[in-house]
Amino acid sequence: MKDILLANETFGMAASQFDRTAEFLNLSEEVKERCKWPKRTLCFSLPVKMDDGRTEVFFGYRVQHHLSRGPVKGGIRFHPSVEVGEVAALAMWMNWKCALMQLPYGGAKGGIACDPRKMSAGELERLTRRFAQELLPFIGEQVDIPAPDVGTNAQTMAWIVDTASTQAGRFVPGIVTGKPLELQGSAGRTQATGHGVAFTSTLALSRLGIDCHGATAVIQGFGNVGSYAAETLMCDGVKVQGVSDITGAIWNDNGHDIIKLRKHVIETGGVRDFADSEPIDPREMMIKKVDILAPCAMERAIDETMAPNLQCKVLAEGANGPTTPEADTIIEERGDIFLIPDVMCNAGGVTVSYFEWVQNLQRFSWTEREVISKLETLLAATFERLVSFAEKRNCSHRVAALALGIKEVADVKKTRGLYP
Numbered sequence: 001m002k003d004i005l006l007a008n009e010t011f012g013m014a015a016s017q018f019d020r021t022a023e024f025l026n027l028s029e030e031v032k033e034r035c036k037w038p039k040r041t042l043c044f045s046l047p048v049k050m051d052d053g054r055t056e057v058f059f060g061y062r063v064q065h066h067l068s069r070g071p072v073k074g075g076i077r078f079h080p081s082v083e084v085g086e087v088a089a090l091a092m093w094m095n096w097k098c099a100l101m102q103l104p105y106g107g108a109k110g111g112i113a114c115d116p117r118k119m120s121a122g123e124l125e126r127l128t129r130r131f132a133q134e135l136l137p138f139i140g141e142q143v144d145i146p147a148p149d150v151g152t153n154a155q156t157m158a159w160i161v162d163t164a165s166t167q168a169g170r171f172v173p174g175i176v177t178g179k180p181l182e183l184q185g186s187a188g189r190t191q192a193t194g195h196g197v198a199f200t201s202t203l204a205l206s207r208l209g210i211d212c213h214g215a216t217a218v219i220q221g222f223g224n225v226g227s228y229a230a231e232t233l234m235c236d237g238v239k240v241q242g243v244s245d246i247t248g249a250i251w252n253d254n255g256h257d258i259i260k261l262r263k264h265v266i267e268t269g270g271v272r273d274f275a276d277s278e279p280i281d282p283r284e285m286m287i288k289k290v291d292i293l294a295p296c297a298m299e300r301a302i303d304e305t306m307a308p309n310l311q312c313k314v315l316a317e318g319a320n321g322p323t324t325p326e327a328d329t330i331i332e333e334r335g336d337i338f339l340i341p342d343v344m345c346n347a348g349g350v351t352v353s354y355f356e357w358v359q360n361l362q363r364f365s366w367t368e369r370e371v372i373s374k375l376e377t378l379l380a381a382t383f384e385r386l387v388s389f390a391e392k393r394n395c396s397h398r399v400a401a402l403a404l405g406i407k408e409v410a411d412v413k414k415t416r417g418l419y420p
């Protein structure tokens, strides 16, 4: 199993970040091994009737990294590149993220190798329901609570709730988070991750003595995370000059109107050809001189060829794993970029997912204002803890964030002991 996981580039990245941090923390070989590898790695074949009458078999995965600190939590991704190593890497990062945020969860992730852009709504519903059915023995509100990720959304979660509720013979909203509001989703969940990316970026700007009003930003990815990060930044007075997605990249020196851009994306399927914008090479956009660069798309967007050319002051990792370890080393050596590591920057999503779960368990609901205020309080406290740890221990923000998360998990492992 170790070889299969390590053969995947993204898992290799997560493992190398872990090894480096374990060494920094001086973890014993025993605790290190127990923390590094996933507890459960599940693989499912999923036969689905397609619209043209064929039956196609898809492959789906769920990796539960650790159950030591509580139920596991993590999104479900629908994307052609999904494979078990990638899912395991994302589950590992979720583990450190939940621990860093001091949420009572371990990390998990799931995914299906498929291309949702090429599937009809009916095909996606049948695929989701089949996956949910296969997952049911392994998930639940006290065991593993999935949520949306790349290529999935509130509707996907609604199909999972319906499948689980039909099987259980009662309504079980607590089995997933990121649900529609009418199915007891939480106010504020849809925008939570992007809001957190924007909020932590403004905390970083203020540390650097830069006023948000008139500051500039580039956002890679205009899905759930990127679009809400862009919208919140615009509301804070930041000019979002560059935006890209799978269809291309666009530029406007004065900043884009994100509300109009969202409407354009809904109507046309992408950011390309948005009025009042110039097309720009997506790679060139990433290295423009701006205050904030927020990669909010896929892993490994910033590699060792791009890192020396970056001209941003704040690198806000909205996506999971957007910076390769080689690029990380270059950024660290340069010392002129304020990095907000992924496990901190995009933690708004899992934090409001936690609020949603708590509300579901209590059969109670909070207002959007209550949710966002609790979210900002937690993010600000964790951001301060991370930055002061890095200053005190003279380490990078990446190492500080992972060290705070991994130490929390390692301490629980040590205290619980080894069974039998």
Ligand code: NAD
Residues within 6 Å of the ligand: 148, 149, 150, 151, 152, 193, 220, 221, 222, 223, 224, 225, 226, 244, 245, 246, 247, 282, 296, 297, 298, 299, 318, 319, 320, 321, 346, 347, 349, 350
């Ligand atoms: P999404 O599917 O809603 O959006 C992904 C966006 O990235 C789309 O606009 C797509 O066109 C764009 N994209 C894909 N490949 C690209 C490329 N090569 N260049 C530019 N753009 C590209 O997904 P999302 O939920 O916004 O997730 C984005 C990232 O944030 C992922 O790394 C995910 O794991 C992470 N994340 C998501 C959440 C959440 O709550 N949704 C929480 C934490 C972290």
